[in-house]
Amino acid sequence: MNRTSVKNLRKYGDLPFNLAVIHGGPGAPGEMAPVARELSAFRGVLEPLQTAVILDGQVRELREILEKHGSLPVTLVGFSWGAMLSFIFTARHPQLVKKLVLIGSGPYEEKYATNITKTRISRLGKTFSA
Template identity: 30%
Template sequence: MHVRSSGIGDERAVLLLHGGGVAGWMWKPTTELLPAGLRFIVPDLPGHDRSSAERYVSHDQTVSELAAVVEREAERPVTVVGFSLGAQLAILLAANRPDLVERVAVVSAQAEPTRAPGLTLSLLSATAPLAKQQWFAKLQARALFIPASLMDDYLRTSARISRETLMTTVGENIRFTEPPGWAQFPGAALVLAGAGERGFMKKSALSLHESLPGSELEIVDGCGHGIPLQRPEWFAQRLGNWLAQ
């Protein structure tokens, strides 16, 4: 797995986990706006961009690999920030390895399984080749709020992603449920969802919050499914304030 690290080793470490179909570059607006004194650990998840040669096997396998990354890159427990697919991985890492996670921010995580997942995956299989077409990728970029400064990164990532990665990651995503260990996570937790997201996404955020006593929940006005890229200044400030608590 390709991992980019920045900052000094003894600084407070933040593991940033991107969503499906993008890569670690999506966090550039966030890291540029967060205060100094943080160390960032930013992987490209299996099957994505610079890790496109690595097969995405499952969420569980990826979380095991991420735990190894944390053990290698950090000298103490880290803050984990995950978006969408990455938010599900953040939940699993916090639930399964609380010894490695000090606090966790969950941004737009689906935790309510999709009805008729087979139909969703059949449609995805039929349209998967379009992801490699630049005109289609640009349409998708608008839906994901990709800024012009990151468009080349998105087009490169979209062209590299395989049908197998798409099918596996989406299949894992739409079947995801809250793991048993989530309710026992001892660290701080922040759960965010956009006010303009679909109902099951906001329901997922509420469920994750209610399952974990002491967690914070915020439904973000003016956002759909894309908070870190749709409102980067707000997101960095909110995250920075939470980290300073």
């Protein structure tokens, strides 16, 4: 397996790099590395590491990485916050994304957020209940 790294990007496998795994967090760089390693047996994988502190910066950073290093359009595999970032990125730049895979994404509709909040509160001890 070929693995190379630049400032905020890790590459796994060989060209073409037509798949990118997007980590959660923000602040969880590298958590998608095991997924990238496994997938690199079948195709080239990019693992961008978000460093920007605002959403627009993360979208811009991802676009720059994919345009410079990816074989466009790419498949994005986003986990947790990375799923939400991938969803937002795809909405803004649909021409750069072939497929979108969301894992452990937060809700996109308020009705689902309400159910999640109730579930989380029910799991807390009596000290924390609302």
